[in-house]
Amino acid sequence: MTLEDPLTAPRTPKYQTIAADLAAKIRGGELPPGSALPPQKELSSAYGVTLATLRQALQQLEKDGLLSQQAGRGTFVAEPRAAYRLDSLRGFAEDLRAQGQTVSTLILGQAVGTPPAAVSAQLGDVPQVLRLERLRLVAGRPAVHQLSWIRDNGLAETDLSGTSLYAALADRGIVVHRATEAIRPGVLDEATGELLNHPAGTPVFVSDRLTYGLDDTPLVFDRATILGTAMEIRTSRALTGLSMQWSRQP
Template identity: 30%
Template sequence: MLNPQAPTPLYYQLAEKLAAGIRAGTYAPGSRIPSEHQLAASYGIGRPTVRQAIDSLVRKGLLSRRRGSGTFVCEPPQEIDLFSLDGTSASFRKKGLAMDSRLLGNAALQTVAGDTRNPFAGRQAYQLSRLTRGEKMPVLLEELFLDAELFAGLDRLDLTGQSLSTVAAEHFYLRPSGGRQNFRISYLDDKRARLLEVATDTPLLLVERLLHFPQKEGGFFSRLYCRTDQFVFSQTLGGFNHE
């Protein structure tokens, strides 16, 4: 039962109990939870309190309402490990997901603008962007910077549909030896927001990845803007894997 004497609101207590039932498998993905009337009777609370609890879980993506049918447990989001060194496309492929990644223009050798967080700032690097879409919406925008010497001639290659880790290994004989990644919340400018089909005030996960090679430290830098409303992005801890 709920504790009306506790400082935690009753709706929050009920939401926590329902969420715990979802995590434990008491309410399986796709199953219908008890109605508002049933929950109110079971816990001795009013239906507005039940509705408030369900609303909070709907906002979190744990439950969904179906008009005329009831409230159902959502399928858990796909978990994608984007952060292993074997490349972004490989992470989707290993999960058996049909994702479409397309380059937003050709690789071009350009001087990187003054960006203190970019290790290539003020130097020339090959730059390109890639957008990955699922069946319904874009989920990932990548902005990539590659060392001009290590990847000399990259702009002459057809990169359409190719894994960059495969291109690095087969054309340039490069395999990453290590790297560093930073994670933070970011908001997009108008151009990036249009590509990911979100509002500029929508928070996204931003991953900044710097890869090292035996031939040179910091030979690759990327920014990954990740939508988290359809996928859970995770990182596997342990040694480095290569494609």
């Protein structure tokens, strides 16, 4: 083994050293989620570097999802983001609770009516469906706006604020077999932005999921608007596991 000459060995850039130190403090709990970092001038002085070097470190930590720099307010430790998993067939709340997240649901609307043409194209020629509108809160903060159109109208009077839709269907003898899902980037419109407490134009994920029964009849069409600042998408891959397809947006 050849030893590197200490005079010629590459040195770790100062901004990376600062980023590693701050990351350790964040992960170790010394800097808890939501806490504000000292002003940049104070931090640069404490580390003995220029403001430009400090800002490189902060940008790296923001890219890693550990910090949030807010214009006019300062730099804050980012709240941990929940993961939206693609490798399981469960309801949204079930996914998050399995990760130890605190999830609550507000029912914004629940009524039987005529489906829009785009929904009929997914569920088939059904004259009446149950339209269910929900707001999902993660750790008390709005994170997902979800619209569901359900082929079975028997759930019109069911309280779905604390019950999984899939579980409620199972109680009626309707078994969920499989689902297809497409996720694309988008931005908040004004109405949904008001519900999620974020301005119009905020980046989001838009998920369209079509769920099928045992006989491959479409049961539920979901459209979820997911705050990109609150959630990340994660999946596991194996040779015999999840299959994923990528397609270009038109």
